[in-house]
Each structure stands twice: as structure tokens, then as C-alpha cells.
Amino acid sequence: MLKALIACVWLAGSTCGAMAQAASVVFLNPGTSTETFWVSYAQFMQAAAKDLGLDLRVRYSERDAHNTLIHAREALQGSERPDYLVLVNEEYVAPQILRMAQGSGVKLMIVNSALTPDQVQWLDARTDVSWIGSLVADDDRAGYLMLTDLLRQHGPIAPDETLDLLAFSGVKNTPAAQRREQGLRQALAEHPQVHLRQLVYGEWSRERALEQATQLFKRYPQTVLVWSANDEMALGTMHALQDSERVPGKDVLFSAVNSSPGILKARLDGRLTTLVAGHFTLGGWAMVLINDDAKGVDIGAYGGRDRQLALFQLIDTAQAQRLSGPMPSVDFRALSAVGKPKSYRYPFSLQLLLR
Incomplete structure (x- = not known):
């Protein structure tokens, strides 16, 4: 009886420990909470996070850069800091967020709107900002x-x-x-x-x-x-x-x-x-990269730190009909580089949803 109780307590502790190890992510969504594109973008991210076991929270700026900065400050300087912060360089908010992130220990990833060359130069000169990369479309x-x-x-x-x-x-x-x-x-x-x-x-x-x-x-x-x-x-x-x-x-x-x-x-x-x-998928693909980084994968070895993906394509009527239906399921875990050879490249593409 005592052994069973100890085993039960140990199992519960292991389960809690596994839950605590789930990487936490905050996404600073620049759109409104009723804006079709940014809502569907966040939904695709949530589907990826759920499949990968990530804890994702989405903060909408309601198209106000000031709100974005408030949410960034809460995430980077508050008492419950996430492991990762995902941001969009909409209206060039990135430099202020990068400065807030100095010494925070939070890892940053940018999606959709990349840093300008001057902003990249500033970032490269810093050693107290943990930057894992960017993911933008063509x-x-x-x-x-x-x-x-x-x-x-x-x-x-x-x-x-x-x-x-x-x-x-x-x-x-x-x-x-x-x-x-x-x-x-x-x-x-x-x-x-x-x-x-x-x-x-x-x-x-x-x-x-x-x-x-x-x-x-x-x-x-x-x-x-x-x-x-x-x-x-x-x-x-x-x-x-x-x-x-x-x-x-x-x-x-x-x-x-x-x-x-x-x-x-x-x-x-x-x-x-x-x-x-095609670019509404970027946030979901970013979740795959964050998942791999959290598991110790050098994601830069599988295609570079800063990526521009060939995501945009012309949509014909058959594809428009396909996209009009329920969101196709994607096996995000299968896209991970964990256990893959160094020659592996992430196959991020809209075709994963259209096939």
C-alpha cells in the first residue's frame, strides 16, 4: 500500500514536472481581435502549439503600437516572463522591444516584418539580447x-x-x-x-x-x-x-x-x-522552430537563423475552394528537426495545407 502511494506521488510529480517543462510563448499580435487575417494567423499558431506541447498566449495590440509596447513590457519585465516572445516589426516597434529585452533572459523571434539593416546591426552588437532568428515571407x-x-x-x-x-x-x-x-x-x-x-x-x-x-x-x-x-x-x-x-x-x-x-x-x-x-502560416512554422530550440536543436544548422520563406503563391479557384473549408490538419511534430540529419531542411509551405 505504501509502495503504491509512493509510486502514485512520484508519478504525479513527474507529470507536473513534464507540464512545467512545456516552453511558454507570448505572441504580440499587431492586429485586432476581430481582424480575420490576424485571428486566423493566431489560430494556426495555436494549432501548432497544441500539437507541439507549447504554452502559447496571444496578446492583440488592436492596431495600436502603444499597446504592443505595453504587452512587451509586461512579458519582458513582469514577474511571469515567458521562455519566448514572438513579435512583428509593424510600425518599427522592434528596436524598443529589443531594448526592453536586454538581460531579460527571454528568447526573441520575429515574424512577418523583419528587422531593417540598421536594426540588425544594432542587434549584432549586443550580447545581452537572446535572439533566435526571424521568419518572413517573400x-x-x-x-x-x-x-x-x-x-x-x-x-x-x-x-x-x-x-x-x-x-x-x-x-x-x-x-x-x-x-x-x-x-x-x-x-x-x-x-x-x-x-x-x-x-x-x-x-x-x-x-x-x-x-x-x-x-x-x-x-x-x-x-x-x-x-x-x-x-x-x-x-x-x-x-x-x-x-x-x-x-x-x-x-x-x-x-x-x-x-x-x-x-x-x-x-x-x-x-x-x-x-x-500563404503567409498566414508563418506563425505556425515559427512554433516548430521554437519547439526545436527549446529541445536543444541548433535551428541555424537547418537553414540559417534568419529565413525568408517562399510562401506566397497564386490561388486558383480549386485552391480557393479548398481554403474555404475547414482548416486542414498539419502534423507539426513531423516537421521538427529533432532526430533529423544535418541535411534536413524545414519543408514549410502552403502546400502542406492544400494537398
């Missing part, structure tokens, strides 16, 4: 793909013909928005018959883009192409065109980034001509 490719596919959908352009284009970028001081613009300008350089009439910053907002597009369609009535750096702005611009009694997908061709239910429906019903998606 945003320049997203911007490039959108315009080139819009032109493919439009069809041949006569030698003396020009096409008017409007572009809606996100928040100006956000690396992801800037890189999508770079991709757009690369495509424009390759297609001089396309005239960019105006690029405005819709701040990722449907309402803001609706207001801007309402005025721009009046100013540039010959517009036939609209490039938008996210789904919300694309939906706003399509609404503006419909209010002018023209038909999205027929009178004007639209493009967008992301895979929210609303934009997938627009792709399926033909209002949206071109859709690019």
Missing part, C-alpha cells in the same frame, strides 16, 4: 505576382495601348508593405505600358480603401487594374467600384493578398481576378 514576390497575373488575365496589350493602374498599399512604415511595393515596381519596370496613376496607403483598412477608391475612380475613370496589398483593402476598392455602377472582375480587374473567407468568396465568384496567399 513579400516582394507577392507584389510582383499580383501585377503580372493581372496582366495575364487582362490579355494582350496593343503596341499603342496603355493601362491605368491604381495601387493600395498598407501602413507606410511597415517592412512587409514596403517589400510588396518593391515587387509591384519591379513588375511595372517590366511592363512600361502600365501606368501607375496613384499609390495610396490604405493602412490595411477596408473602410479607408473604400473612401480612397471612391475618389480615385472619379479622378482616374480609365482605371482597368487595381493592386491591393491585402484582402480588406481589395474588398473596399471593389465596393467603391460597385457604387459607381461598374462590375469588379469585368470592367476593372482586382488583385489581393490573404485568404479570408470574404476574399476567397470574391475569388470564387469572379469579382477578384488575382489572389496571392
